Amino acid sequence: MKKTGFISIVGRPNVGKSTLLNSILGTQIAIVSAKPQTTRNRIAGIETRGDDQFVFLDTPGIFKPQNTLGDFMVKTANSTMQDGDAVILVADVGYAPGEVEEGIIRYLKQSDTPCILALNKVDLYRREKIAETIAAYAAKHDFFAVVPISAKKGKYVDELLDECAKLLHEGDWFYDEDMITDQPQRQIAAEIIREKILRTVDKEIPHGVAVVIEEYTEEDGLVRIRAEIFCEKASHKGILVGKNGETLKRIGSYARADLEEMLEVQVYLNLWVKVKENWRDSQRGLQNFGYIEE
Ligand SMILES: Nc1nc2c(ncn2[C@@H]2O[C@H](COP(=O)(O)OP(=O)(O)OP(=O)(O)O)[C@@H](O)[C@H]2O)c(=O)[nH]1
Ligand SMILES: [Mg+2]
Structure with a gap:
């Protein structure tokens, strides 16, 4: 039985959304840099495993826009989030939820969209800090799953994908099996x-x-x-x-x-x-x- 689903990857700038997409696909299709506001467009990354086809949608980080380009980026992120069947909220595991995460959580509740929380950059922090951040998020929302990861080191990314698989629905695939992105x-x-x-x-x-x-x-x-x-x-x-x-x-x-x-x-x-x-x-x-x- 074929399964599929659109899963948008959202969060504030620089938390590692594009790094995560590349890590899932095992190849570099989204650019990455140490500077915030790297990604400007919605980027589809397609992963097909067995009967499952995941369509991940990487998005620009959400921030307070200062110009027309910024408006475009934030609109793109929000509309992509609304298009997805499910959401991966990526956040830095070293920080408690802030304004951006609160805004996303409000949308999740109101729309009843399932969300996996990916707390990224575990390689940078101590266990206690990670536990503290998990608790702070758990108090805010009933996430479908919470997975601490290191996108950069590829750690626990398979576990994250296993959780994503539970959110797919039965249906025909949108893309050929060997396709990995929609970008020319x-x-x-x-x-x-x-x-x-x-x-x-x-x-x-x-x-x-x-x-x-x-x-x-x-x-x-x-x-x-x-x-x-x-x-x-x-x-x-x-x-x-x-x-x-x-x-x-x-x-x-x-x-x-x-x-x-x-x-x-x-x-x-x-x-x-x-x-x-x-x-x-x-x-x-x-x-x-x-x-x-x-
Ligand atoms: N230490 C560490 N650094 C990471 C990890 N994941 C990503 N980074 C770094 O974080 C920075 C931002 O990564 P990006 O993937 O560009 O972040 P993004 O969320 O896509 O950023 P925008 O496109 O600006 O919204 C880069 O320097 C990455 O190398 C991780 O697991 N550990
Ligand atoms: Mg990016």
Whole structure:
């Protein structure tokens, strides 16, 4: 008997939602960085095991938006949560529930949506702290299950998946058995470039960056990618390019290594940096860079 279900992965920024998705799938489809607000879109990750097909929906972290891009991200997270058959609430096991978690819990109660609480980053904390956080959450809501995990180390992720399996319902699968994501290859490529920017430059700069793939062709075992990196200020462009173009070169070779590993072919990567002032503050800017409400 085939079973399936849409399970949205929600929580505040930086708690490890995308790391968890990658860990479940055993491959990197969602970008990860130490900076909050890394994920901007809903990303489906599909895992098929035996008769079960899980469709996990990774979402942007929920926070107080400061611009139109932020509004888009939070709306995406909320609507994805509402679309799911079940929810995985990811939270840092070192912290008691705060405003974001309280808001999600309110939605769960009102909608009667089953939720598994994944308390992440157990590798960083002592047992007593973990027990304290579990108790604080248990006092707030009757979760379907509470699973302390380390997404980064892949610890207890199988246990989490066993709990998710109990929430699937009978029904036809939505995706082919061998499919792992709904993102087109060129979007993953753009995201990989953005990940390297998040990991290479600091402060506001990476948050104001959008990556657009202008050309993506494959021939004779070589993939040619030309991408434009849009940033918000001329001074940001200077930093992204760096002295003698060194920073951009570093971003490029870092991204190329990942792309070659993913595509298993040689990649020729050509990056250009451009300025588009305040694009994050306009609906038009968002649409131009592919941030469109579904
Ligand atoms: N120590 C530790 N770090 C982790 C763990 N899981 C994730 N991280 C780190 O936490 C940071 C954020 O991880 P992400 O997966 O990008 O977090 P996210 O919740 O998707 O963040 P947003 O997309 O910004 O909402 C990264 O530096 C991860 O390496 C874990 O189990 N242990
Ligand atoms: Mg993320």
